Amino acid sequence: MADQEQEHDFDEFAGEKQHHFGKLVVRTYEDFMENAIGGVVTRASKDLARWAAEVPQNWHGCQVLELGSGCGLVSSALLQMGASVIATDLAEILPHLRYNLSLNDCEGCADWHVQALNWGSLSDRSALRAKMRHDGADAIFAANCVYSRDTVEMFLSTLQGLSGPQTLALMCGVPVPPAIHGDVSIIDELLGALPCFFDSYLLEVPGEADGVLGELRSASDSKDSNDQNFSPLATELGGARGLTAAALADGIWLFKLPGSPCPSWARPLLVLPSISG
Template sequence: MKLGAAVIATDLPELLPHMEYNLQLNDEGGSLLGRWAVDSLNWDSTEARVKLRGRLGNNGADAIFATNCVYGRDTVDMFLSTMFALSGPCTLALMCGVPVPPAALAPEEVSILDEFLAACPRFFDCYLLKVPGGIEDAGVARVQDSPLAAELGKPYGLSAAALADGVWLFKLPGSDCPSWARPVLCIGYGTTLQANLRQWQGMCWHSHIQLLRLQRKLISGLHPQ
């Protein structure tokens, strides 16, 4: 807001008063700088998505910032559907904070992280960005707790936790990745990923990951120097 942006902060209705209070603390310049508003947004409501998109205009949001938004596998599709509904060709949708496995992971269950990674390319071109501390300071996750994340990150020296803690950029299919971005991993729209349940045999584990009907090849450049 201090740079002149028009900001709409969203959450569930019962949390809006607290959010409004926090935004007021950052509104030192009043109307001379940016402007802000709070609004309720139910990710599972088509009506709510259409209403907010109407406020944003035909081109959608210039930028979307989402942090620690996905806390269960049942929220993944509705969260991504909401970001998709609010995006336009030039929108920068940035998010971070997927629970690091084994958080909220029951026995014989697919992790939230693997569910998230499998769903993302159904909506967007996806880029894991190189940002200071974003990957280097990632937590620790066992390979067997998130086999899809481990398989995707392995060729590039990335742990499953790095894919959970890192900053992701989502762009509508066919939109250009901005020149300033430094992706260390890219997953193209239409890449079909499926993470099967872990199967244990004694102390050994076997992850079964199928890359089904690749409509676009999984792409990734070299690590930036």
């Protein structure tokens, strides 16, 4: 479904905005100057919120966790769908995140919390686990969370540590900058590390025929030489399915702990089994 965005008369990256996902109307306040990338809504967070609104999964009563929440768009959408939400980010982002979630708190909404989470901090992770159910969150969402190759394993380790056998861990949005001096791209670093942590599924997106996510089906018609030069692993893995490296980076990924079943409604376009699977 096309995203219809109603913007007030503010600067492009400042002010209150509305985002429509089917019947959901999510409000955000954006402020790039004060909160940098955490202060603006990214395309990946819109894609992930739209996916959550359209997928045949009932979020009502679920405990969901968001990593790197920023403006809290995904968390706010899930809150309106009846989920109990814990939205996390670095401590300095929390006032901005808390305000955005308060914009979407409504009568009948479940409880919500914001929590500081530095992926490298064991104390942060322990404090978060204390607020979660003993067997992990029902779902974990992450949009635009990995910005460098050095953070890939820390991100996956955090995601794994917060997951349980039933957890749906969902990620969208990996930058694909050129590799420098022979280094691999971020998407290649991620794809190489995933089998050590999860069974991974690149998902077919329901109802999406056009736009960025639609490229998942049409990518075979546009072979980008930059994909091959900068992301050879992503190009190799996606090539058999007619998918470019950019399609793998922009898609919705589902991660499950090794041996945990994939939901019956999921339609994977690409499966990467764990090395223990």
